[in-house]
Amino acid sequence: MSESSASALPPGRPSRQPAVHSENLSLDSSCFFSPPVNFLQELPSYQSIARRRTGVLSQDKQSGTLLKSTNSYSSQLKDRIAANLSSQSIREYALNISEKRRLRDIQETQMKYLSEWDQWKRYSSKSWKRFLEKAREMTTHLELWREDIRSIEGKFGTGIQSYFSFLRFLVLLNLIIFLIIFMLVLLPVLLTKYKITNSSFVLIPFKDTDIQCTFYPVSSSGLVYFYSYIIDLLSGTGFLEETSLFYGHYSIDGMKFQNFTYDLPLAYLLSTIAYLVLSLLWIVKRSVEGFKINLIRSEEHFQSYCNKIFAGWDFCITNRSMADLKHSSLRYELRADLEEERIRQKIAERTSEETIRIYSLRLFLNCIVLAVLGACFYAIYVATVFSQEHMKKEIDKMVFGENLLILYLPSIVITLANFITPIIFAKIIHYEDYSPGFEIRLTILRCVFMRLATICVLVFTLGSKITSCDDDTCDLCGYNQKLYPCWETQVGQEMYKLMIFDFIIILAVTLFVDFPRKLLVTYCSSWKLIQCWGQQEFAIPDNVLGIVYGQTICWIGAFFSPLLPAIATLKFIIIFYVKEWSLLYTCRPSPRQFRASNSNFFFLLVLLIGLCLAIIPLTISMSGIPSSKACGPFTNFNTTWEVIPKTVSTFPSSLQSFIHGVTSEAFAVPFFMIICLIMFYFIALAGAHKRVVIQLREQLSLVRKHSPRGSWWQAFTQDTARKVVFSREGVEFLQPSLATTSSKLCLQAQPRPASFIH
Amino acid sequence: MGGSGSRLSKDLLAEYQDLTFLTKQEILLSMYVVSAPHLVDEQQARSGNEHTGTPIAERANRSPLSARAHKRFCELLPQEQQSVEASLRAQVSFEQILSLPELKANPFKERICRVFSTSPTRDSLSFEDFLDLLSVFSDTATPDIKSHYAFRIFDFDDDGTLNREDLSQLVNCLTGESEDTRLSASEMKQLVDNILEESDIDRDGTINLSEFQHVISRSPDFASSFKIVL
Numbered sequence A: 001m002s003e004s005s006a007s008a009l010p011p012g013r014p015s016r017q018p019a020v021h022s023e024n025l026s027l028d029s030s031c032f033f034s035p036p037v038n039f040l041q042e043l044p045s046y047q048s049i050a051r052r053r054t055g056v057l058s059q060d061k062q063s064g065t066l067l068k069s070t071n072s073y074s075s076q077l078k079d080r081i082a083a084n085l086s087s088q089s090i091r092e093y094a095l096n097i098s099e100k101r102r103l104r105d106i107q108e109t110q111m112k113y114l115s116e117w118d119q120w121k122r123y124s125s126k127s128w129k130r131f132l133e134k135a136r137e138m139t140t141h142l143e144l145w146r147e148d149i150r151s152i153e154g155k156f157g158t159g160i161q162s163y164f165s166f167l168r169f170l171v172l173l174n175l176i177i178f179l180i181i182f183m184l185v186l187l188p189v190l191l192t193k194y195k196i197t198n199s200s201f202v203l204i205p206f207k208d209t210d211i212q213c214t215f216y217p218v219s220s221s222g223l224v225y226f227y228s229y230i231i232d233l234l235s236g237t238g239f240l241e242e243t244s245l246f247y248g249h250y251s252i253d254g255m256k257f258q259n260f261t262y263d264l265p266l267a268y269l270l271s272t273i274a275y276l277v278l279s280l281l282w283i284v285k286r287s288v289e290g291f292k293i294n295l296i297r298s299e300e301h302f303q304s305y306c307n308k309i310f311a312g313w314d315f316c317i318t319n320r321s322m323a324d325l326k327h328s329s330l331r332y333e334l335r336a337d338l339e340e341e342r343i344r345q346k347i348a349e350r351t352s353e354e355t356i357r358i359y360s361l362r363l364f365l366n367c368i369v370l371a372v373l374g375a376c377f378y379a380i381y382v383a384t385v386f387s388q389e390h391m392k393k394e395i396d397k398m399v400f401g402e403n404l405l406i407l408y409l410p411s412i413v414i415t416l417a418n419f420i421t422p423i424i425f426a427k428i429i430h431y432e433d434y435s436p437g438f439e440i441r442l443t444i445l446r447c448v449f450m451r452l453a454t455i456c457v458l459v460f461t462l463g464s465k466i467t468s469c470d471d472d473t474c475d476l477c478g479y480n481q482k483l484y485p486c487w488e489t490q491v492g493q494e495m496y497k498l499m500i501f502d503f504i505i506i507l508a509v510t511l512f513v514d515f516p517r518k519l520l521v522t523y524c525s526s527w528k529l530i531q532c533w534g535q536q537e538f539a540i541p542d543n544v545l546g547i548v549y550g551q552t553i554c555w556i557g558a559f560f561s562p563l564l565p566a567i568a569t570l571k572f573i574i575i576f577y578v579k580e581w582s583l584l585y586t587c588r589p590s591p592r593q594f595r596a597s598n599s600n601f602f603f604l605l606v607l608l609i610g611l612c613l614a615i616i617p618l619t620i621s622m623s624g625i626p627s628s629k630a631c632g633p634f635t636n637f638n639t640t641w642e643v644i645p646k647t648v649s650t651f652p653s654s655l656q657s658f659i660h661g662v663t664s665e666a667f668a669v670p671f672f673m674i675i676c677l678i679m680f681y682f683i684a685l686a687g688a689h690k691r692v693v694i695q696l697r698e699q700l701s702l703v704r705k706h707s708p709r710g711s712w713w714q715a716f717t718q719d720t721a722r723k724v725v726f727s728r729e730g731v732e733f734l735q736p737s738l739a740t741t742s743s744k745l746c747l748q749a750q751p752r753p754a755s756f757i758h
Numbered sequence B: 001m002g003g004s005g006s007r008l009s010k011d012l013l014a015e016y017q018d019l020t021f022l023t024k025q026e027i028l029l030s031m032y033v034v035s036a037p038h039l040v041d042e043q044q045a046r047s048g049n050e051h052t053g054t055p056i057a058e059r060a061n062r063s064p065l066s067a068r069a070h071k072r073f074c075e076l077l078p079q080e081q082q083s084v085e086a087s088l089r090a091q092v093s094f095e096q097i098l099s100l101p102e103l104k105a106n107p108f109k110e111r112i113c114r115v116f117s118t119s120p121t122r123d124s125l126s127f128e129d130f131l132d133l134l135s136v137f138s139d140t141a142t143p144d145i146k147s148h149y150a151f152r153i154f155d156f157d158d159d160g161t162l163n164r165e166d167l168s169q170l171v172n173c174l175t176g177e178s179e180d181t182r183l184s185a186s187e188m189k190q191l192v193d194n195i196l197e198e199s200d201i202d203r204d205g206t207i208n209l210s211e212f213q214h215v216i217s218r219s220p221d222f223a224s225s226f227k228i229v230l
Helices: A002-008 A019-028 A044-051 A072-085 A097-111 A116-142 A146-156 A158-193 A227-235 A264-297 A304-310 A320-348 A352-391 A400-407 A409-430 A436-467 A487-523 A528-533 A540-560 A564-585 A596-623 A640-648 A653-662 A665-706 A711-724 A731-739 A742-748 B003-007 B010-019 B024-047 B056-061 B063-076 B084-089 B094-098 B109-116 B127-136 B143-154 B164-175 B185-199 B209-217
Strands: A200-202 A254-256 A261-263 A536-538 A587-589 B091-093 B124-126
Touching: A097 A116, A097 B010, A097 B127, A146 A158, A146 A564, A158 A254, A158 A264, A158 A540, A158 A564, A158 A596, A227 A400, A227 A487, A254 A264, A261 A264, A264 A540, A264 A596, A264 A640, A304 A320, A304 B164, A304 B185, A304 B209, A320 A436, A320 B164, A320 B185, A352 A400, A352 A409, A352 A436, A400 A409, A409 A436, A409 A487, A436 A487, A436 A540, A436 A596, A487 A536, A487 A540, A487 A564, A536 A564, A540 A564, A540 A596, A564 A587, A596 A640, A653 A665, B010 B024, B024 B127, B091 B094, B094 B109, B094 B124, B109 B127, B109 B143, B124 B127, B127 B143, B143 B209, B164 B185, B185 B209
Parallel strands: A536 A587
Antiparallel strands: A200 A254, A254 A261, B091 B124
């Protein structure tokens, strides 16, 4: 490689490193951002400035006419760099500060020869960039918990830091959801209630429904024991039931302001739809980057080794012990990967007999997994039914503990199930003989499904209880009004209980399990058992599942209990500090470290699954189950969803027919088919690009093998290797340049498009 | 920020902001690093604590101490005591830079110092070299700059390409510094073969800068791991 550069540039120029290296860099790197120093000194503009301090040299931007070119390739290089001197920001050159200063001086003297307009343009673009930077600097100060997360990153690496960033994202999401609900539902109610604006409530007109449907017994107030307040606080019954915490409070048809009537049912429904859509869009936006990365990565393990080796070391680690841990985890990971490769080769060499045996074993074990899941779901169903039935009986006469137990029975069963099943799954998967990476992923997937499906089972059990009545009394109101006069409030209470219990469990586990464990390990480390057990590991998947579980509860419950997102925000804030404390003082990081890029995609994928699983019960309850006639804003409608058709029918007729047209099948089916066609087109395009990349690579290696080791060919192959990057974006750029001579190469080289990932 | 911060003139600060990716605060903080090696020694001698040095940000907040340290640093330079310019041109030896907590735990610390040093003997860093270092490792540096310098850091024999020996040395740096933490010879060979298979486009057995930058551009973890936070 050294001969190439030596011929391109005149010898004897001082360079700051051994000559071979810097001159290699000048040709190896792209034309656009690493001009070597000695080349700069050849620029005529610099030379003439050096010779004549004053001097009005008329030259155009290209400055190509005065070059003493040694060979055509390098002169084109200089052309290109001179042209780009103006557009490139100084700091993006890979030079040290003194050289950048020289470059900037050249730029500034060049600027003097430009027209007024160009000068002003460049000056304004510079000041605009500076302003943007200042603004960016200021907004980073506003970031929540920036210092905490940075210090965690320094001490524990980017894997654990991504968990805390995810938690911060959920806090913000819940805050925005609560703001939406507040703006649309709570604010008008509060304004009217406290007479801040001159408005009045419009009560729901009395409709001709059976008096039995509207009968809503208020909880008896007699001799109330003190502990009943605690029970009410923990379960949402009693004095909490009529507050604005639950759906039943909003039994209003609207608010009459001066000029218009504010339609509360419509606002309530729209707020639900708005927060679901907002969550979906925000999560998808955040996961798009991670998805792209994972899509590339899943292509035949394209990058795994290079990524681990070149980007493996976290340069922000400052702690010696953390560095040792990182060394050992990298070792472990590399060994595991090499091992996995060997296992995969072994698998590929399996005989058909063995394959049949393995597959039948896997089928059997998957049936066991399904059986376990089924058993857990059935247990939750039974617990929910039991709890609902006994809640209605003489609850005041029961003992305090028994009372709470019955109220919280579903939550307790769910938590127990979520505790036992991961252990069972981890045991089962050993026998299924997968590669280690796949094992981990499958176990996590099963645990995720288990956790999130339990909530759905609970909600469906409630739904079935609400709509099932003995002796046909459901025909009267559409639901079981004897047991559930205001069923939305009761569903809201269940969600509230789940959330409170989840919060209590997280606090209790940290305080009463992790902390004593750490004390034991510190002070009684001589016991063999303690040594084996060790400190609690900060297991990221379990922690993430926990908070996604909490978020799913919040999504489902926000419709039935408008204040629930606010409670969720507070809960996540407290959990952040609790987890941070627990990480710093009671946990040791696990030897298997998560990579940040992997983690981001995994977290958001799990969150998306949670969102989808939350939308299902909501849609069924909004459109399938009749809304309760005794409370809430929807007493006048058959179902909650009916508000929308009724509102649409008040629109002008042209708009109505447009909406009817858009939502009819005649529109939906062709729309769906067009979307499918577009998707197939993009899939085909991606496949074609992949094939082109493979072909170009082969072409490159052929060119290198069969070419003489001359300067032109070396430069050619380097540049073509550079253009393999472009092939994803613009394949057509490559074909012509492969056929042309070197002098055309640089001129044809397009500005580097935005990188695929960043 | 103490006396020494205000000594750096506004023009100089603005110039450094133009030429590097650092913010004003980071440039001021790094001034303390140039003076702080003395502070670190003093602290360690007092507390006898070997392992932890306080990060730069914490040190900078103790203004009176840092001002004293900077003054002491200036005292080392006999004639140019007054001007800030001269202290900026002073060379700090590798031992002092390597004792910084940000670099102490880094297996590539010697390579980093060697790559960024512009002195003729390549054994010391000036303040501007240090600013360069921080700029390349900062959050806002472009991926191209980072991959360019990463290539030079990983190129242990400085020949412009990453060959098998460079890669083996790189892996050894990653897995640990003692003898028993190294991979076995067969594992190393398998690993280096895999790396070359993934990144060597023209199949010549070495990775040059273009191939390296190509591989890095598709590496999702690079941007987040190749940074040093002040």
